[in-house]
Amino acid sequence: MSDYGSRGNKDRSITKSSDRLTAPPQRSEPRGTPRDASAPFLIGEAMTGGYGRGADILHSCTIAAEAGQIAVIVGPNGAGKSTAMKAIFGMLKLREGAVKIDGDDITGLSPQDRVAKGMAFVPQTQNVFTSMSVEENLEMGAFLRRDDIKGTMAQVYDLFPILKDKRRQAAGELSGGQRQQVAVGRALMTQPKVLMLDEPTAGVSPIVMDELFDRIIEIARTGITILMVEQNARQALEIAHKGYVLVQGANAYEGTGEELLANEEVRRTFLGGR
Numbered sequence: 001m002s003d004y005g006s007r008g009n010k011d012r013s014i015t016k017s018s019d020r021l022t023a024p025p026q027r028s029e030p031r032g033t034p035r036d037a038s039a040p041f042l043i044g045e046a047m048t049g050g051y052g053r054g055a056d057i058l059h060s061c062t063i064a065a066e067a068g069q070i071a072v073i074v075g076p077n078g079a080g081k082s083t084a085m086k087a088i089f090g091m092l093k094l095r096e097g098a099v100k101i102d103g104d105d106i107t108g109l110s111p112q113d114r115v116a117k118g119m120a121f122v123p124q125t126q127n128v129f130t131s132m133s134v135e136e137n138l139e140m141g142a143f144l145r146r147d148d149i150k151g152t153m154a155q156v157y158d159l160f161p162i163l164k165d166k167r168r169q170a171a172g173e174l175s176g177g178q179r180q181q182v183a184v185g186r187a188l189m190t191q192p193k194v195l196m197l198d199e200p201t202a203g204v205s206p207i208v209m210d211e212l213f214d215r216i217i218e219i220a221r222t223g224i225t226i227l228m229v230e231q232n233a234r235q236a237l238e239i240a241h242k243g244y245v246l247v248q249g250a251n252a253y254e255g256t257g258e259e260l261l262a263n264e265e266v267r268r269t270f271l272g273g274r
């Protein structure tokens, strides 16, 4: 039995603008080319590619996320989930396919240029500077910004109060769950439009996982689009507006989180059979 409805993830209301973690929306398309309103905010479209000169890992893989919604990628180990995230963030050169944000084709851009376009990525491993303090980690997140970052930092501390208490402590001394909060907080310091998270709940207890998912819902409610990979597939699909099951670098199933949780085959093969 899923508690899909009780997490309130269908609420698309946006909090008042002073609460926004994002920069005010900017028109990025050239004049005279109206954006297709039906297109998703973020899409990695028919992505094919691999590492260096190696064999293709992704096979015409398509992943999309609507503005202010939560999209989740699940699938077995080695399916290419992290590779898909890296491709969308520009860490992997695609042989075919495209990545678009708000209708803007960014396939040729470097990761740093994608950050300037409003993308933030929290990788699966080594996502904090362990010898730096919590606050220094957050400051590092804002390295591209030239404006005052204090307001955003206050918002991150509101979202994750424990980080404020521990702001002078080295990130390496924190628990796994707190480190993930630092990593997410650091990503939010760029005021992203899209937040990409690769297994944000890896290695944390079920209680900490629930807590983190609640914060992720809260972030989406401020209007930020979330794309995340999750090993805790069932729980993640419960908060997902859209879910993707990847197998061997290709789309195997997709639907709303609710649909995937209800799909017999998905349940049997990917969700532990119940």
Ligand SMILES: Nc1ncnc2c1ncn2[C@@H]1O[C@H](COP(=O)(O)OP(=O)(O)OP(=O)(O)O)[C@@H](O)[C@H]1O
Residues within 6 Å of the ligand: 051, 054, 057, 075, 076, 077, 078, 079, 080, 081, 082, 083, 084, 124
């Ligand atoms: N840097 C790399 N260089 C070469 N091959 C890689 C690299 N990273 C991953 N791979 C290969 O790409 C394939 C997909 O790996 P990927 O890490 O994307 O899977 P995943 O779905 O994220 O798995 P997991 O659930 O274990 O995180 C695997 O066969 C893996 O060995």
Ligand SMILES: [Mg+2]
Residues within 6 Å of the ligand: 081, 082, 083, 124, 198
């Ligand atoms: Mg991975």
